[in-house]
Amino acid sequence: MPADRVRVARKRPARMVVVLAVVTAAAMVAFCTVGLAGNIEYALGIRLRKLAAMVVVGCAVAYSSTVFQTVTNNRILTPGIMGFDSLFVLIQTLIVYFAGAIALSTADPRLLFVVQVLVMVVFSTVLHRWLFDRTTHDLYVLVLVGVIFGTLFASVASLAQRLINPNDFVALQDSLFASFNSVEPDLLAFAALLVVLACGWGVRLFPRLDVVALGRDTAVSLGVDHRRTVNQSLVLVAVLVSVSTALVGPITFLGLLVVNLARQLTATFRHHIVVPASALIAVTTLAAGQLVLEQVFGMDTALSVIINFVGGAYFIALLVRESTR
Template sequence: MTAPVLTEAALAATRRGQGRRLAVLALLAVAVVAGFVLIGLTGNWEYALGVRFRKIATMTVVGVAVACSSVLFQTVTGNRILTPGIMGFDQLFVLVQTLIVFLFGALALSTADPRLLFAGQVTVMVIFAGGLYRWLFGRRGRDLYVLVLAGVVFGTLFGSLSSLAARLINPNDFVVLQDSLFASFNQVDPDLLALSALLVAGMAAWTVRLTGRLDVVALGRDHALNLGVHHASVVNQALVIVAVLVSVSTALVGPITFLGLLVANLARQLTGTFRHRTVLTAAALLSVIVLAGGQLVLERLLAMNTALSVIINFVGGAYFIALLIRESRR
């Protein structure tokens, strides 16, 4: 039996359906953003709107970065339950923050120039990723899963070193350190936000240029080579984009472990396609909805000061377990 072939009419209907879903997600994102900006607006409107617009801009930049990096990483690894966090970026961020407090005290962390701290963290994470890629994909090209396993090992090492250093620091400094390890959108430097937006926009533009080839790479290495796509080149470019996006988003607000897993898989389920242009757009819109909607519920409806990342990691962790159970039954 031969596989059914979609007619042009069926294909057009499928794309119209995907377009309608994207339009609904876009309208929902606009509604959530408007609700976050306008609900409970009192006092000095100019000041309040400035603060809220900066938060929304930060959420948008981080959401796009996390969504794009997660979709790309799942494509090149061929696994829907992996995210860039498995490469050890989050643990490296925690290690850098812990070492600063361990060596110089909590005061150094709270009074350091945020631009210098941001540049240092991004540089360290990008160098780590570049060194890992070069080591594993040098002259002797190795399997992509070796990269993932190496990331797991390094992540465990960074986590162990962070735990060791945290046990040796002053208890008061430890409280300050713990507070800095939760993703926060409240006090982001406008200059860093502008720089991050430029970097994310540049990586997003690079990703758009790769979408056609990524659709082919998602079929597997052998199929990609047979169809004339340079698989290794596309994978290396995608990994560079992932490294920059994860480094920028993590250095800007801190780690949000399960956000990428959540929005990448929901985007594929809602759109019903593996075309990267559609999936990436849906994932970015879902990220904005989750971040802005979650912050709206916490701040305006529940009046809670809990870090949003705690809620996202809880929901994302439950979703991750559900994915594992579903995959194991196939």
């Protein structure tokens, strides 16, 4: 390959990140300004709070999904497969089942957020220590057991939903879809702090994750402590997924969509490029999707429904493409 073409190929990932940053900035400005009317200061404050929540969730989902795909060496998996979404639904359902919908709506949002994060992190940590750290080093066994627990949580939640009062069930349904409309400012600041600390710590793993992406045997032969790197990565994934899910609710296919798009656009495996690109695509998707939802559909549906529909179609396309290789 000529030297000029090599230099262009090396610069492409960085240039693509710059392009994505410009597109993201445009989407953010559009979300904050399009259709703004009435009390401008008040309306802009609400939109800025929503936008801040999108940035927090987008960064958490992008980082956790990228790292999870790296340590599992599978591009069609996301942390949601470990049962986090089902556990979130189960927690919400059990609160309504035992205490009623009023208890869910009147509960201290900070206490509820902390409880949900702790339960999901503890579940992930116990599952990880029980399986991966002590009995086996096969990540696919860990993922399989996570799928089983997710199915269990979903089944128990479904049973409880059939037994609760119909009025309580209607109120419960509103809390099971991801929404950026009712994020508490205090919770947002706390969640942002957790995401910044987790991602800041995780940036140090990027060079090792670049090697882990080559496979366990290759990583070990190149001197990388594969077990320690995977352990630290899974802890970070658990924290980030728990925070984003507890803050706004589950968005199942967002991570799958943005990470694979980032890999295709940047054409690189290096995490210091893929993770920022994934985060930018995630924020753009959330901001543009919420803008369309509010200005076109009049908020007749939840943003997570649209993202899951598009992400589900993309997931099927990935499966078809992988099966034909």
